[in-house]
Amino acid sequence: MLRRGTFLAGATTVALYLAATVAPAFAAPAVSAPKPPDAMVEALQRDLGLTAEQAVQRLANEQRAAASEAALTKQLGASYAGAWLNADASQLSVATTDAAAAAAISAKGAQPVVVSRSxxxxxxxxxxxxxxxxxxxxxxxxxxxxxxxxxxxxxxxxxxxxxxxxxxxxxxxxxxxxxxTNEKPQTYINLVGGAAYYIGGSRCSIGFSVRRGTAPGFVTAGHCGRAGATTSNPSGSFYGSSFPGNDYAFVSTPGHTPTPYVRGSGGSQVLVRGATRAAVGASICRSGSTTGWRCGTVQQFNATVNYAQGSVSGLTRTNVCAEPGDSGGSFISGNQAQGMTSGGSGNCSSGGTTYFQPVGEVLSAYGLTLVTG
The missing domain is CATH 3.30.300.50 (GMP Synthetase; Chain A, domain 3)
Incomplete structure (x- = not known):
């Protein structure tokens, strides 16, 4: 972790110091944070080893960080080189190839890091x-x-x-x-019965409720089914699917009612309010039909995973655990939809690494609207 005032330039660290004092974590822009769901707080306590107070504070920090990062991404333009949170989400670091942009980054309450590659x-x-x-x-x-x-x-x-x-x-x-590494990611599809939805003898998990025009449906993982495949419980059909290369799909479910919820801990409901991307280092939770509600942190964006069926690019890497049957299930950070479970390695007994397909790509590909509260 770089100390305040230290800039990273490629593989070489160069000590520079700002004349202005870095503001407290995420001093601007101001964002009002609604009270997080109890189920989310409880899961963060369990999976990240936090107290309830620390979990609430972390979620508030992450919401402010997301707003700061979104503003700086636009402001920095081509010089933007990514952003990440520290271990407890109290400080956002924003990288740039333009040393002159350091003051603008500090003004948003973030730690500037000057690097050689955008x-x-x-x-x-x-x-x-x-x-x-x-x-x-x-x-x-x-x-x-x-x-x-x-x-x-x-x-x-x-x-x-x-x-x-x-x-x-x-x-x-x-x-x-x-x-x-010995890590060998695999897709999370299970050929035995269970909850969620079915494609023949296979089971996967619903990601998020969406609409295509007025038609209801949900997004999920592309490896769960090809276009035209039918589903049961709920009944529907795959309108479109992309795998490998991507790992997303849209299932049209006429006659069913889409809701703006994700199933949380103990069957509670977590409200989805939008789809603002969380920063590297932010807490994130996953809901799936095999292992339920599990939490961890975002590790990296834009990962390419080489599955046996072919490589999938543009995935986000997390340290959230998952198991077969969780495929397609929702990843959410705070109340912001992030993506659908693709695959990973390990399990929820010993821990693991899981990748998700960002939700924005499937919304754009099929002209979908996320159902929000």
Missing amino acids: LNDLNALKDKLDGASAEAKAGASLWYVDVASNTVAVNASDQAAGEALIAAAGVDKNAVKVAV
Whole structure:
């Protein structure tokens, strides 16, 4: 973690100090935070080891951080290089390639970090990795943009496999870091009966209620079903589905009533108010038909996961656990919809890593409107 007044430039740390004092965490813009649902507070206490007071404070900090990040993303333009929260969400760091923008970042209550690569630069590097051959990607389990280190990260079964992908993609190896891991993400679809909704003998989980015009339905994971596949409980059909490459789908459910809720802890209802993206480091909770309501934090955006069925790009990486049957289920931060469960590794007994498909892409792809309270 960088101390106040320290700037990161690529892999080199350069000590610089601002003349102006950095404001307390997220001093601007002011955002009124509604009382969070008790179920969300209880889950954050359980999964993040917080007190009730700490959970409420964290959610308020995260809401202010989301507003600050949204404003700075527009203000910084092409120099914007990402943002992330510290461990307790008390401080938002915002990266930029323009040292002159530091004062503007501080004015929003965030910690400025000057880096050598913009977010556009990092995304372009990851796009090259996405474009490598299937053979080159075979030894890597995932790759993603890591804004906190201003690099692209590749997780692979061994160092050589990661370096082979980098070489095949023709990217600057100094901009990519390789981590050796045993992690092998898999899609969360279960071929036994249970709650949620069914596609033949398979079970997945509803993401969020949506409408296409006036037609009701829900979004879920693309790997749960192809276009035209029928569902039961609730009855409907897959209007559209994209997997691999993406992992999203829209299920049309005529005759059913969409609601602005996500099932929380103990069957309680969590109200969805919008879809503002949470920052790296923000708390996030997932609802699924196998393991219920589970929470953790956002780790990285724009991850590409290499599933057995093919790679999926643009996913968000979290340390929330999940298990088969949770696929398609909702990820929500505070009262803001984030995305639908795609896959991951581990389980909810020993812990795991789970990836979600951001909800905005499926809304745009099929002309959907999120149902909110």
